[in-house]
Amino acid sequence: MFSFFKKKPPAPAHGDVAPPVVALIADAAVPALHGPTQAPHAPAAAARSSWLGRLTQGLRKTGSSIATVFTGTRIDDALYEELEAALLMADAGVGATQDLLADLKRRVKDAKATEPAAVKVLLAAALTDLLKSLERPLAIGAASPTVIMVTGVNGAGKTTSIGKLTRHLAESNCKVLLAAADTFRAAAREQLAVWAGRNQVEIVSQEGGDPAAVTFDAVIAGRARGCDVVIADTAGRLPTQTHLMEELKKIQRTIAKAQAGAPHEVLLVVDGNTGQNALAQVKSFDAALGLTGLIVTKLDGTAKGGVLAAIARWGAERGPGKGPVPVYFIGIGEQLEDLQTFSAREFAQALLS
Ligand SMILES: Nc1nc2c(ncn2[C@@H]2O[C@H](COP(=O)(O)OP(=O)(O)OP(=O)(O)O)[C@@H](O)[C@H]2O)c(=O)[nH]1
Ligand SMILES: [Mg+2]
Numbered sequence: 001m002f003s004f005f006k007k008k009p010p011a012p013a014h015g016d017v018a019p020p021v022v023a024l025i026a027d028a029a030v031p032a033l034h035g036p037t038q039a040p041h042a043p044a045a046a047a048r049s050s051w052l053g054r055l056t057q058g059l060r061k062t063g064s065s066i067a068t069v070f071t072g073t074r075i076d077d078a079l080y081e082e083l084e085a086a087l088l089m090a091d092a093g094v095g096a097t098q099d100l101l102a103d104l105k106r107r108v109k110d111a112k113a114t115e116p117a118a119v120k121v122l123l124a125a126a127l128t129d130l131l132k133s134l135e136r137p138l139a140i141g142a143a144s145p146t147v148i149m150v151t152g153v154n155g156a157g158k159t160t161s162i163g164k165l166t167r168h169l170a171e172s173n174c175k176v177l178l179a180a181a182d183t184f185r186a187a188a189r190e191q192l193a194v195w196a197g198r199n200q201v202e203i204v205s206q207e208g209g210d211p212a213a214v215t216f217d218a219v220i221a222g223r224a225r226g227c228d229v230v231i232a233d234t235a236g237r238l239p240t241q242t243h244l245m246e247e248l249k250k251i252q253r254t255i256a257k258a259q260a261g262a263p264h265e266v267l268l269v270v271d272g273n274t275g276q277n278a279l280a281q282v283k284s285f286d287a288a289l290g291l292t293g294l295i296v297t298k299l300d301g302t303a304k305g306g307v308l309a310a311i312a313r314w315g316a317e318r319g320p321g322k323g324p325v326p327v328y329f330i331g332i333g334e335q336l337e338d339l340q341t342f343s344a345r346e347f348a349q350a351l352l353s
Pocket of ligand 1: 153154155158160161235236237297298299330331332333334338
């Protein structure tokens, strides 16, 4: 489950009361951004271990084809060739696959490994190192409210991810307000309203309204009502639909007018099933909006989970002054507990267990 790290920010000027800084973070997995590490609670540790089991299960399709590479008795060229093919099949992409193989060969030499099973363990270590750059907790509380804009193609899992995230935030005593900026479909408003009702949080919604106007109202209302977080759900769109991408940019500009410095997070939700296409989406939405984070859903039942390696590789080359776009959460199912913080080590171990 999620755990939270709170830190008292430095005493504010003029006697203002500053909000706490809260980071959504994986128990015992990701180093804390803020404040000292706390020992994980036993129930939280148990929940995390149950998550690990489900993650292993969820990544089985991607993992099993890679694992068969290591069932032989020798470490030879054939093993590396099979591994290369398996990584490419898992949509890790050519660049990340080459990097991983080169790193793995170095590790095998240094460790003087003689068994394929030992190579598999070294591959998990190499993958962990590659994916580490994607690990970062979502920080809440530096601004009041923290405004999060959620984008993605149709059906990627935006609304359900917002619902699950809202539950985790509400359970941690964060006051959340949802903005139904998907004004395209009536059903979309209703779907978000169901999540708002379930989590007992407020929602700003407007029949047939302009998505930018709805978001503007929500940010103003969120500030007036002392909310910690405002999350805007937007309609699905393809990055090739220029007018719809312009609409997203307008929402982003409007949020900035409602609150200086906002949106603090521009998230893209990508469906892990789409493999290399997910990477193409990340690149396009980043070029249009400047993404601050990703949620990768539907990693259950896909053989293309290697795409995270491709996203990490791309992130390393994103451009001067820009780091990789972090993966805040991954989803492995439709249940509430199926969305959790991303940990590179957990992911690599679950994939190659
Ligand atoms: N198996 C699985 N299904 C998921 C996951 N995340 C979301 N879904 C399902 O994907 C479907 C689409 O989810 P939505 O949240 O409605 O997607 P959306 O991006 O909001 O869709 P639009 O608003 O129509 O663009 C729903 O049936 C979700 O339950 C996941 O991690 N695994
Ligand atoms: Mg939706």
